[in-house]
Amino acid sequence: MYLGIDVGTSSVKAVLVGEGERILGSASAALEVTRPHPGWSEQAPEAWVRACEQVLDELAATHRAEMAAVEGLGLSGQMHGAVLLGEGDKPLRPAILWNDGRSEAECRVLEERCPRLRELAGNIAMPGFTAPKLLWAAKHEPDVFAKLRKVLLPKDYLRLFLTGEHVSDMSDAAGTLWLDVAKRDWSDELLAATGLTREHMPRLVEGSQVSGRLRPELARRWGMTRAPVVAGGGGDNAASAVGIGAVRPGSAFVSLGTSGVLFVSNARFSPNTEGAVHAFCHAVPGIWHQMGVILSAAASLEWLSTLLNLPAPTLTAELGERVQGPSPVKFLPYLSGERTPHNDASARGAFVGLAHGQGREALTQAVLEGVAFAFADCLRVLSDAGTEIVRASAVGGGSRSHLWLKILASVLDRPLDVHAEGDFGGAFGAARLGRLAATDENPLAVAVPPPVAQVVEPEASWVPQYAEAYARWRELYPALKGRF
Structure with a gap:
């Protein structure tokens, strides 16, 4: 038996995984985000502990025998958050989260202080990362x-x-801007740029390695026969990749969640900072990964849903099973700014091409296509970094819309694999990492993709139409940038 715990932004979730990788039980506890000033986003670290106690107490009460047999535990979590600890490991202030934008000025300072930052860290300094928060x-x-x-x-x-x-793992540490990502070790040069040293940093392990054991008193509390090992774990996207089986070089997934991620595993460190590609260590040894990240994927459809006061599934159902080709209306999904490829926190969303006679169906289609075009931007800059994606798994809430996947497959001109129903998110990937730490199995043999229930192929007649529409869509951001 293995446990996976995911520290998300809105909840802490735990899954209990048994033989045959069946999920035997799960529990979650909600979290709150506080925003004391515009652009700020904070959480109390103690809330993660209370939520973890709640979910594991629940599993111990409902799955007594299974919890007793737990051998390994893995952790997944929201990346980039800064937890500042003082004497006795007491938090000095609330944690500053990944979606906090207060340190934009500090990003410029950081790159000035360390001209080799992009070379070492493989990423542009962005307010979401950890190091600028410490300068702030x-x-x-x-x-x-x-x-x-x-x-x-x-x-x-x-x-x-x-x-x-x-302790931290390589994949999560890579999102701090303090890691020499190629060497998988802390960089003294990057640390010095924020007035820190290795003494301020946790010890590093690979995500599938043992980081310690559960404290005996907690093992007794949750009815475990002996204290299980705790794996290094991973940042949420890397852990999700372990869960979906995207660990071999070239394997990829596209996540249509609140935000959007195009994730691909690499055999080597492959940065493209000019295109705002994220280049990180993977959660398994000897593997790296790249991500193109868009900040408002399914969130764009939810925004339209709120605006029109209709559920998102109703909006997509109105379009039917097919569209007649690209919408004459174009949508920029930059409701919260954008990371890849623009790294522009000031970018904003826009509808372009509205006319009499166009109703909400045109707006809905424009949103689906605008998000798909944003993923095409990610694919383009990943290609610029020398990465070829042949196909990808589709995950996230938006992947439940077959039409959206058909549009996305046609825009990317790549087949998308939809897996059988199941939970393959960060918590499940963390449980797999817990298993690897306990058994020392080969990560590539354990982190395999789940069965494919359906392959969504590009619509041949749509591919050239969408290629032309994408080229026109790309002209909108530079034309509007000065107006944001």
């Missing part, structure tokens, strides 16, 4: 910064509670 704290909260003893990521603060160890 040093400038705006010097009393807090002076008391700093350790910086942890969200899932690693939970690990500290579970094991008493300060």
Whole structure:
């Protein structure tokens, strides 16, 4: 038996996985985000601990025998969050989360202080990353910064509670801007640019390696026969990739969640900072990955749903099973700014080409296509980095719309694999990593894709039409950039 725990932004979720990788039980507990100022996003680290206690108490009550047999536990979590700890590992302030935008000015300072930042970290300094948040704290909260003893990521603060160890894994650490991603080690040069040293950092392990054991008193609380090992785990996307089986070089998935991710595994470190590609370590040894990230994927459809006061499935159902070709209306899905390929926090959404006679169906189709074109941007800059994606798995809430997947497959001109019903998210991937830590099996043999229920092929007649529409759509951002 293996446990996976995912520290998300809106909830902590745990899954209990048994023989044949069957999910025997799951539980979740909600979290709240506080926004004390516009653009800020914070969470109390203690809330992750309380939520973890709640979900594991629930599983211990409902699955007593299975919990007793747990041998390995893995962790997944929201990336980039800054947990500042002082003496006695006490949080000095609320954690600053991945979607916090306060440190935009510090990003420029960081790149000036460390001209080799992009070369070492493989990424552009963005407000979402961890290092700029520490520069912000040093400038705006010097009393807090002076008391700093350790910086942890969200899932690693939970690990500290579970094991008493300060440890992170390579995939999550790669999102801090302190890791030499090619060497899979902390960079003294990057740390110095934020006034920190290795003493402030947790020990590093691979995601499938043992990071410690569950504290004996917690093992007794949850009825475990012996304290299970706790794996290094992974950042949420890398852990999800382990869950969906995207670990071999070239394997990929596209996530139509609130935000959107085009994720591909690599045999080597392959940055493309000019295209705002994220280049990180994977959660398994010797593998890296790249991501194109768009900030409003399914969130764009939910925004339209709220605006029109109709459920999103109703809006997509009105389009039927097919469209007659690209919509004459174009949509930019930059409702919260954009990462790949623009790295522009000020970018905003737009409808272009509205005319009399166009109703909500035209708006809905434009939203589906605008998000698909944003994924095409991600595919383009990944290709610029030398990465070829032949096909991808489709995950996330938006993947339940067959029409949206058909449009996306045609825009990307790639087949999309839809897997049989199941939970293959971060918590499941974390459970797989927990298994690997306990058994020392080959990660490539364990992290295999689930069965494919359906392959969504590109519509041959749509591919050239969408290629032309995408070329026109690409002209909109540079034309509007000065107006945002």
